[in-house]
Amino acid sequence: MARLFIRSLTSAPLLHLYGLMMLCGLVVLSGCSLQSSPLLYPKGPVASTERELMLFAIAIMLTVLIPVWGLTLWCCRRYRKGGKGEYRPDWCSSTLVECGVWGGPLIIILLIGYLVVVYTFRLDPYKPLTVHSTDTTPFPVQAVALDWKWLFIYPELGIATVNELVFPQSRPLALEITSDTVMTSFMIPALGGQIYAMAGMTTHLNLIADQPGTFTGRNTQFSGTGFPQMYFSAKALPDKAFEDWLGTVRNASSMLNSAHYHQLARPNKSYAPVEYFSSVDTDLFNHILARYSAPSTALANGAL
Template identity: 50%
Template sequence: MFDVIAGSCFRRIAKAAPVSLLLFTGIALSGCALSDAPVLHPKGPIALAERDLLFTAFWLMMIVAIPAILLTLLFAWRYRRDNGADHAPDWDGSNAIEAVVWLVPAAIVIVIGTLVWESTHRLDPYKALASDKPEFKVQAVALDWKWLFLYPELGTASVNELAFPADRPLSIEITSDTVMNSLMIPALGGQIYAMAGMRSELNLIADGPGVFMGRNTMYSGDGFSDQHFKAHALNEADFKAWQDKVSGSGTALDAAAYAELHKKSVANPVTHYGSFEPDLFMTILKKYAPAGTPQHQAAEDTGEGAS
């Protein structure tokens, strides 16, 4: 009796499963559409091109995935045990099957290879962006667990806050004064690694004024989950106001202040510095230069020996 009841229940569940799956998928997708997904809702041309590339790669993969899924379901249904269908194909030496098996994957590989080659050069993060206005340069330093931004053009610095003119390309030089990190502002573009002793670069531009979340996407220890910041793309008047506020902060990022900032801290509040040590970014890079190189000797001369 129990077997009969259990069998009936399982059959009902099996029949309801496709409907339940579709319902769950619909709810999940509606949640995704309503939630904040900056990768899918870009606010700059670089992020838009990367999103389009993501969609293109997805649909290329579906050329293989969708037929495989549909055929699996078809075979499972047609050749189920209680259907009585025989499966004894005579496909030996079939030119049509050989052509599909070899030519379709070869075509996909060629298309993906071409796409990767073209996109790699077109979306090179080091490539300067075309604009009728000069780029705005920022130097970003990854610390435990915070981001330090230096503004050579302004002579100021900020912690866990990035501000830049919305109508100018943003060029970020990136390094780390701790373990490997990765800087990403999803609404504006992809991530770039920050490594001690190495300089990487990221060129972005915003469609217009706005506030975008940025963060470290590389796990780096206890404070990793709180290592995020707001990137402010500001119009001319708002950027001037922000610049005046930071310049008038009266706090200098000198050697002693940097040594204090370098200490580990979690959820560090936004901090502004009206000035910073000259060539601080290069000094941080030189700390990790290999012994015997001119960079290492320069670091030794300034008392910043390799760590």
């Protein structure tokens, strides 16, 4: 049976099919640019640490896959018809085989356990980040997931934006995240980090951009019909460019009050364009939280 199986795998039609599949794969991948991959070319220390962890995981997997592939090819050649292999089924006292079967997985488990412990603390999203710049003060932003757009509130600046997150380059970005809809997931792959946004709860994420640029952020948790268009632009700007952008937002005619927020929170059927609000109701973020954690108090105070 083993010989028939090996012979079937190495038959001419199947080999031609394998070759055709590999050719199609190369054609598809030819349009991909590794330089544009945020996972391989991160733009912040958090994403760089995540890339390091990913490479460690790939190395561990290859220590398993490469010997398995090599032994598979060796067995196919040695035990083929006319090969030098012999059938010796008495393996009950094979020390070498048992060391390989049990020792390999044990080493892998120890390595994985070490990586889990070390990188769990290193990539703690609540952990303040160490920066080497003139301004180390965290830049606070409150993010609210809606159907199907992102609202960003800048509590220190008194402004808000839709589907555009702008912050100073090389300054720690301190995000406070919640949802005014179903559970979603916040992620900017180029900067690292993925954390859930849940109604009535807050999660925190600290990020830094090493260089100026525009990055894509998105919701990575399926959340309904408009899920594909729930993405936003994250822009890290130098100080002068950030001040210019801030002046543009403060000159906007729209103001985010309770009535306007109700309109904004309605589900959109297509991608929601970028929108600026020159002012925002004080404590709007906490009022959104209160709708779920203490609705009776929020209604009594007339919030939202």
